[in-house]
Amino acid sequence: MNTFSLPNGIWSGTLSYDPSQAAAIGEAFYNIQTGALTEQPHIDVFYSEMIIPGYNVTAVDLVTFTDMVNFTGEYPPSLQPLYDAGPVSANTSRKTLTVAATQDVTPEFLAVYKKR
Numbered sequence: 001m002n003t004f005s006l007p008n009g010i011w012s013g014t015l016s017y018d019p020s021q022a023a024a025i026g027e028a029f030y031n032i033q034t035g036a037l038t039e040q041p042h043i044d045v046f047y048s049e050m051i052i053p054g055y056n057v058t059a060v061d062l063v064t065f066t067d068m069v070n071f072t073g074e075y076p077p078s079l080q081p082l083y084d085a086g087p088v089s090a091n092t093s094r095k096t097l098t099v100a101a102t103q104d105v106t107p108e109f110l111a112v113y114k115k116r
Contacts, residue, residue, distance in 0.1 A: 013092030036078035
């Protein structure tokens with residue numbers, strides 16, 4: 001495997017939407033995949049719709065990632081339609097790969113495990 005450094009880090013996170021927004025989010029996702037993101041191949045957006053009837057949980061999430069962090073503002077402009085749709089939560093930000101890989105790991109685990 002070849003590796004390379006990303007001295008400026010990455011920009012990533014999750015945009016979550018109310019299930020009632022699924023159709024609008026699907027359309028916005030399609031529009032950026034066939035429009036704005038064709039001009040920016042370094043940006044990835046993954047669509048996930050999850051329904052768990054046993055827990056009465058439904059979620060619509062878009063996971064975003066790019067190693068291109070030289071944009072101004074809080075997020076790449078090509079993702080504007082996803083923000084215009086009004087996510088119920090957004091935890092996107094610029095960060096290091098280490099932070100991105102461990103942000104969901106408990107502090108207790110990180111206190112004892114410092115290896116890659």
